[in-house]
Amino acid sequence: MSGSEMILYGYGIVCLCMLLFNIVYNAAQNSHDGRLEKKTEYFCREIAKENRVPDERELNSLYRRLSNINNLVALERALELSKETGDEQRLLRYRRQIRPVLFRLAEHYGNREDIQAAYFAYFLFRQNARDEEKPESSIQDILLNYMEKESLYCRVNTLQALCAFGRPEVLVEAVEIQDQRAGFFHDKILTENLLSYTGDHERLTELLWESFERFSVGTRLAILNYIRFRTGKYIPQMFGIMNNEDADKELRLAAIRYFGKYFYAPAKEILLAFAADKDPANWEYAAISASGLALYKGEDVAAVLMEALHSSNWYIRSNAAVSLEAQDLDYLELIEVVGGRDRYAREMMMYRLDSRRIAQEEKEHGAETQREKLPISGLKGVAV
Amino acid sequence: MSEGLRDLIQAFYNAVGIFFVIYMLGYASFLFLSVAVGSSELFSARKRNKLKNELPGNYYVPVSVVVPAHNESVTIKATVRSLLLLDYRLYEIIVVDDGSTDDTAQILIDAFRMHRINRPIRGQLRCQPAEAVYESQTYKVPITLICKKNGGKADALNMGVNASRYPYFMGLDADSVLQRDSLEKLVRPVMEDGNVIAVGGAVRPCNGAEIVDGHVISYRMPSHILPCMQVLEYDRSFLAARILFDKFNGGIIISGAFGLFKKSAVINAGGYDFDTVGEDMELVLKLHVFCRENGLAYRIRYAPDAICWTQAPEKLSDLITQRRRWHIGLFQSLTRHRNILGNPKYGMVSFISYLYFLLYELASPYIEVFGVLTIGVAALIEFLNFPFWVIYLGIYILFSTILSLTAFFARIHTIDLRLSFMDALKAVLLCALEVSCMRFVLAWVRMTALIGYKKKKREWGQIERKKINFR
Numbered sequence: 001m002s003g004s005e006m007i008l009y010g011y012g013i014v015c016l017c018m019l020l021f022n023i024v025y026n027a028a029q030n031s032h033d034g035r036l037e038k039k040t041e042y043f044c045r046e047i048a049k050e051n052r053v054p055d056e057r058e059l060n061s062l063y064r065r066l067s068n069i070n071n072l073v074a075l076e077r078a079l080e081l082s083k084e085t086g087d088e089q090r091l092l093r094y095r096r097q098i099r100p101v102l103f104r105l106a107e108h109y110g111n112r113e114d115i116q117a118a119y120f121a122y123f124l125f126r127q128n129a130r131d132e133e134k135p136e137s138s139i140q141d142i143l144l145n146y147m148e149k150e151s152l153y154c155r156v157n158t159l160q161a162l163c164a165f166g167r168p169e170v171l172v173e174a175v176e177i178q179d180q181r182a183g184f185f186h187d188k189i190l191t192e193n194l195l196s197y198t199g200d201h202e203r204l205t206e207l208l209w210e211s212f213e214r215f216s217v218g219t220r221l222a223i224l225n226y227i228r229f230r231t232g233k234y235i236p237q238m239f240g241i242m243n244n245e246d247a248d249k250e251l252r253l254a255a256i257r258y259f260g261k262y263f264y265a266p267a268k269e270i271l272l273a274f275a276a277d278k279d280p281a282n283w284e285y286a287a288i289s290a291s292g293l294a295l296y297k298g299e300d301v302a303a304v305l306m307e308a309l310h311s312s313n314w315y316i317r318s319n320a321a322v323s324l325e326a327q328d329l330d331y332l333e334l335i336e337v338v339g340g341r342d343r344y345a346r347e348m349m350m351y352r353l354d355s356r357r358i359a360q361e362e363k364e365h366g367a368e369t370q371r372e373k374l375p376i377s378g379l380k381g382v383a384v
Numbered sequence: 385m386s387e388g389l390r391d392l393i394q395a396f397y398n399a400v401g402i403f404f405v406i407y408m409l410g411y412a413s414f415l416f417l418s419v420a421v422g423s424s425e426l427f428s429a430r431k432r433n434k435l436k437n438e439l440p441g442n443y444y445v446p447v448s449v450v451v452p453a454h455n456e457s458v459t460i461k462a463t464v465r466s467l468l469l470l471d472y473r474l475y476e477i478i479v480v481d482d483g484s485t486d487d488t489a490q491i492l493i494d495a496f497r498m499h500r501i502n503r504p505i506r507g508q509l510r511c512q513p514a515e516a517v518y519e520s521q522t523y524k525v526p527i528t529l530i531c532k533k534n535g536g537k538a539d540a541l542n543m544g545v546n547a548s549r550y551p552y553f554m555g556l557d558a559d560s561v562l563q564r565d566s567l568e569k570l571v572r573p574v575m576e577d578g579n580v581i582a583v584g585g586a587v588r589p590c591n592g593a594e595i596v597d598g599h600v601i602s603y604r605m606p607s608h609i610l611p612c613m614q615v616l617e618y619d620r621s622f623l624a625a626r627i628l629f630d631k632f633n634g635g636i637i638i639s640g641a642f643g644l645f646k647k648s649a650v651i652n653a654g655g656y657d658f659d660t661v662g663e664d665m666e667l668v669l670k671l672h673v674f675c676r677e678n679g680l681a682y683r684i685r686y687a688p689d690a691i692c693w694t695q696a697p698e699k700l701s702d703l704i705t706q707r708r709r710w711h712i713g714l715f716q717s718l719t720r721h722r723n724i725l726g727n728p729k730y731g732m733v734s735f736i737s738y739l740y741f742l743l744y745e746l747a748s749p750y751i752e753v754f755g756v757l758t759i760g761v762a763a764l765i766e767f768l769n770f771p772f773w774v775i776y777l778g779i780y781i782l783f784s785t786i787l788s789l790t791a792f793f794a795r796i797h798t799i800d801l802r803l804s805f806m807d808a809l810k811a812v813l814l815c816a817l818e819v820s821c822m823r824f825v826l827a828w829v830r831m832t833a834l835i836g837y838k839k840k841k842r843e844w845g846q847i848e849r850k851k852i853n854f855r
Contacts, residue, residue, distance in 0.1 A: 007409060011416045012779070015786040018423060022793040025427070031711075069435065119435040152576055153437035160440070186575045188443045314506040347504035354501040355519070361499070362521055 021125025024368055043078030047094045054097055065102045069116050076123050095127060106142040112149035121146055121157035125164050140170045147177040155185070159193045159208050166199025172207045179219045190222035191229075203231050209237065215250045224254040232262035241268060253288050268296045272304050275320070280313070287315040294323035304328050305336075309345040323349040325356070395633045396769055400758055408749065410782065411441075411744055415620070419787045421631060422624030422688075429689060444474040444577050445552055447567060447644065450544030452537050453558035454482040459695075461495050467771015468523050469598040472568050474571035476542075477527045479558075480544045483534025488558075489518075492529050499522070500694035503528075509542035509655035510537060517547075538656035538663035545647060545655060551652075556640040560694040561590065564598030566695065569690035570644045573683075580683045581649040582671060583690070584638035586623060589615050590693030600693075607806040610698040610703060615820040616811060619791040620784075623688060625740075630686035634737040636672065638684070640664030642692035649674070649682070660720070669721040676729055704829045711833035714746050749831035783814075784819035 054062070065071045082091050102124070109120035121143065146158040155178060162171045171194075197204055208223050215223065224241070227234050229323065235258075241247050242255035249345045259267040274282070274289035279357055288309050291302050305327070308320035324334065405586055451458055460479070467477050481489045489551035492498060498518035505514055512535035520527040532543055541555055554570065556562070556812065566585065573583045592615075606612045622639075629635040640663065650656075653674040656663045669683060675682040697703040724730045724738045762768040792811055796803055803811075 007412075009779075010785065011412055012783050015416065015419070015790055018420065018790045019786055021794070022423075022790060026793070054451050073435070083629055114430060115435050122436040134464045143461065151437065153432070154840065157436065184576075184578045185576065187444065188445065189439070189575060193441050316515065317696065344504070347502065350502045351504055354499075354503070355521075358499045359521055362497075 022323060031072075036070065036077070038297055039071055039074035039358050040081065040122065043075045047078060047082045059101055061097075062098065063104050063108075066101060066105055069112075072120065072123060076126060079127060099349065103142075104145065106139045109146050110142055114149045116156045117146050117149060117340070118151055118154035118157045118376065121161045125157065127163035135153055140165055140167055144177060146169065146172055147174050148181075150183075152183070153184070156189060156193075158191075160196070163193050163197045166195075166197065168199055168204040168207050168313060169201075171197065171204065172174055172211060175208070175219065176211060176214070184384060185218070187218050187222035187225070190219065191225045194222070194226040194230055202233075205231060205234070209234070209368065214248055220248075221250050221254055224258070228258045235262065235264050239267060242267070249284070251285060256285065256288045260288070260295060262310045263295050268293075268298075268301070271296065272300060275304050275308050275316075276341075278311070283313045283316060286311070287313065287319050290323055291317055291319040292323075294326040297327065309348065310342050317344060317348045321345075321352045324349070325352055331356075393767065394440055397762065398760070400755075404755060407743075408780075412812045414625075414740060414744065414786070415787050418529050418624040418628040419620065419791050420796075422466060422627040424789055425627045426688065426794050430648050432624075433689075439572055441573055444472065445571055446473070446550035447475040447571065447573055448548030448553040448647075449475055449477045449556055449567075450541060450548065450553050451477065451479045451556050452482055452540035452544065453479055453484065453488050454537070454540070455484045455486045455488060456558035457484070457486040457488045457491050458459050458487050459559045463556070463558050463561055464492065464496065464527065466558070466595070468525070468527075469564055470567050471564045471598075472571070474550075474566065474664055476525050476549060478544045478547050478744065479527070479529045479545075480540040481531045482540035483512075483538070484531065485502070487655065492527075493518055493705060497522045498526050498527065498529055500524050503547075505530070505543070505547045506544050508651050511528070511539045511542040511546065511649055511658075514543065514547075536658050538658035538660070539658045541640075542658070544648060548647060552644055553646055553647050554643070554644045555640060556692065557694060560587070560641050560692050562598070562642075562693070563595070563596060563600065563691050566642075566692060570642075570687050572690075573685040573687055574644070574646075576686075577683055579681045580685050581646040581675070582638055582668065583644040583685045583687050584635060585690035585692050586643070586688045587639045587692050587694050589618060589642045589696035589698050591615075591698065593693055595693060597665070603802070604804070606696070606698075608698045609814065609817075610822075611698055612810065613822050614696040614813050616705075616788045616792055616818050617822070618789040619795050623795060624791045626686045627688055632732040632736070633683055634732045635670050635684045635686055636733060636737045636741065637665040637769050638668050638686075639692075641694050642690070647768060654675075657720075657734045659783060660713060660716040662717045665713060665717040666720060669724070672730065672733055673724070676733075703826075706828055707829050708833040711746075711749075711830040712743065715834060718742055718746055727835060737764060749827040749829075752827045753831050756824070781816055781820050784823075785815040788815045788819065800841065806835040 018384060071245075077090070082094075105120065106124075122141065124143070130171045133236075140162060143158050143162060147155055149155060159171075159174055162174050169298065177189070178190075181355070194204070205227055208226075212223065213222060224238070227238075238255045239253055239259040240260065244252070247255075256271065259271060271289040271293050274285040275293060277286050287307065290305060293305060304323065305324045307322045308316050309324070311320070313319050331349070331353055335346060335353065421815060439500070451460075451463060451467075456463075464477060464479065479492060481492075498520045501517055501519045503519065505517070505518040512533045514530050514532050516531040517530040518531075524744065528547060530543055530547055532540070544555075545553055552571070552574065554567065570583050570585050574580045589606065589611050591608070591611040592604045593600055596604040605615065626635060626637075643664065645667075649671060650667065651668045653667070657666050657669075661665050671682070671684065674680075697706055718741060721738075724734050725742065727734050730738070732739070763770075789812060792815075
């Protein structure tokens with residue numbers, strides 16, 4: 001037999017093995033589904049048992065059982081089912097009973113592969129979110145180790161769990177650990193998780209701000225966005241960032257967005273200056289400021305926005321047109337005055353006018369608008 | 385036959401034999417690797433999903449969905465409806481009617497309460513001007529319809545990119561529908577890696593699938609033989625190979641039917657090229673070139689769990705039209721970016737992906753038909769060892785069949801689809817037919833695709849559309 005024939009036969013045998021694996025996997029999967037069903041029923045029965053404090057031996061047995069990830073999946077399913085069908089008190093009691101086991105499991109899964117650790121973090125998140133009971137603080141401390149893991153899913157699930165637990169000090173520490181890692185962590189993931197935090201947001205923002213300078217730009221950006229959606233109490237800090245020419249561009253833009261959400265009279269002059277800036281290199285500042293000026297009134301604002309309508313940059317024109325709508329001006333008249341000599345400005349304003357007309361018609365027609373207001377930026381302001 | 389001539393023919397056949405051994409070994413190795421890696425990745429992904437190792441669908445980057453449509457009155461309503469059912473929250477829908485001569489636009493205007501509007505469109509990419517723009521604010525996301533003069537699919541996509549508001553856009557064919565979670569899963573690689581500039585989704589033939597409210601409620605092998613064989617071919621050739629390419633950032637094709645792109649990257653690279661019928665592959669190659677030449681960090685990803693259901697041609701004439709177009713597109717893309725070949729700057733993209741497409745996709749029909757002809761001639765002049773040939777053919781068919789079935793069942797098992805016994809049997813039987821017959825028919829079609837190239841290089845050809853089973 002030649003070498004090439006041997007290779008081909010070799011490949012064929014491996015492929016046959018793969019096909020066999022497929023068939024066995026499918027059979028095993030079907031049987032696994034059945035076993036999972038039985039295990040879930042077992043845990044449902046356990047949860048439904050009358051008030052009885054488990055002894056040390058039973059807890060050890062439960063720990064051994066839940067050390068197997070499939071049993072943990074079954075327990076999670078059982079808890080969800082019981083939530084739907086059983087009574088709340090019984091569920092609470094069961095969770096309280098298994099709390100010492102969870103603590104040991106946190107250590108156990110911390111030493112297992114990332115995929116299992118991620119599931120355990122998910123389990124904690126799901127179960128904690130169901131009632132007012134908080135897991136032992138020490139579990140949260142163990143979970144901090146999970147933030148060191150390689151898997152992004154594990155870190156995201158852990159962050160989600162820590163946000164649900166509501167202890168700000170631990171959460172800030174988790175953010176710090178994440179920040180020190182070299183890997184990529186999308187700022188939207190961090191912002192959304194912080195927004196889902198169930199504890200005292202005021203305290204959390206305070207702690208985050210105390211560590212703010214230590215964080216990388218990406219984390220700082222996520223924190224600024226989080227603060228923008230949560231509170232208008234950070235005006236001095238945001239004002240400082242907006243005016244700091246040495247600050248990172250993305251951070252300054254986030255600060256400008258903040259003043260587009262929260263009115264602050266002294267910010268008006270700065271926003272006007274940004275919006276009036278004709279330097280093409282600064283177009284993003286101009287575009288976002290033009291958007292933010294919707295919150296500010298006055299002839300000076302209208303004048304700058306009208307001028308911005310003639311900008312060669314599409315986004316500046318578009319945002320200025322939207323903000324001009326918010327000014328108490330006669331829009332048709334405005335089109336004649338401003339748009340008459342500039343086709344692009346006129347087109348943009350006509351579009352705004354048409355949009356308003358359609359929205360009005362829809363409203364009158366009674367069509368149900370299901371548009372949802374979203375916390376994350378993207379709809380408003382520049383989108384490039 | 386003289387001794388000298390006989391020796392000459394013998395030498396020729398020896399050379400042909402050596403060439404084919406190397407060629408087939410290369411092909412078999414690639415197929416084997418791709419199916420092995422593809423299947424194992426699908427199983428790992430299933431395990432990850434079962435254990436909730438997935439980014440929850442709460443993180444949204446805004447996406448503009450661009451649907452180019454030309455005479456798509458049969459399917460366009462179902463396509464837009466499927467888009468409105470997406471679980472995703474932050475997106476807009478832009479349909480570009482590329483000079484349809486049927487009532488594609490009117491169907492949309494009536495079905496989705498669209499109003500004509502004077503909307504200025506930013507001319508960032510070259511395309512035919514808009515003739516009319518309609519908008520609807522009635523639904524959970526804005527829908528825009530742009531009617532323009534016919535300029536081809538690339539031209540329509542460029543118009544959609546120009547009109548888009550968001551930093552990412554997704555191209556979707558007008559004869560395709562999405563599952564509820566498709567966009568969420570397509571966006572996931574962007575959340576995982578900041579350097580991702582494009583993500584391709586998995587395109588599957590919807591013939592035989594029943595989709596209700598964005599969920600696949602039943603899946604059967606298509607009743608016609610032709611789409612059935614395409615189902616098997618899609619799994620072996622597209623699904624498995626793309627997963628393998630994804631491992632080393634080597635994907636050079638994202639199906640035009642379903643792909644997500646970072647708008648700024650596409651605009652910087654020059655957008656879709658309307659001088660080719662393979663604008664999808666051309667764009668991805670262009671992105672590779674743009675990023676590599678400018679030293680930019682980038683990733684082009686493949687998301688096998690983001691699924692788009694599309695119609696596989698049911699008539700042979702339609703399939704021939706489609707494959708002819710694909711082959712011309714492949715030829716145009718590879719020749720336009722020939723500087724990638726053997727260029728160390730492109731690494732694996734050059735030495736694996738480009739080379740694979742050049743040797744085993746573009747050149748393969750010529751090589752295969754040449755192989756069949758030499759066998760025929762060898763039989764005529766009694767140079768063919770017939771029993772040996774039969775054994776080799778048998779091995780080839782068996783090997784390809786096993787690979788196809790492995791990829792097919794791996795896909796079926798890992799996405800919780802249930803197949804009836806009869807469908808599984810059908811798959812097994814048709815696999816052999818696909819690798820032994822359809823492959824050679826398509827090789828002939830691809831080989832003749834470039835005849836009359838100058839005339840056909842911008843022609844799309846018409847493929848019969850059927851209503852999609854989407855409720």
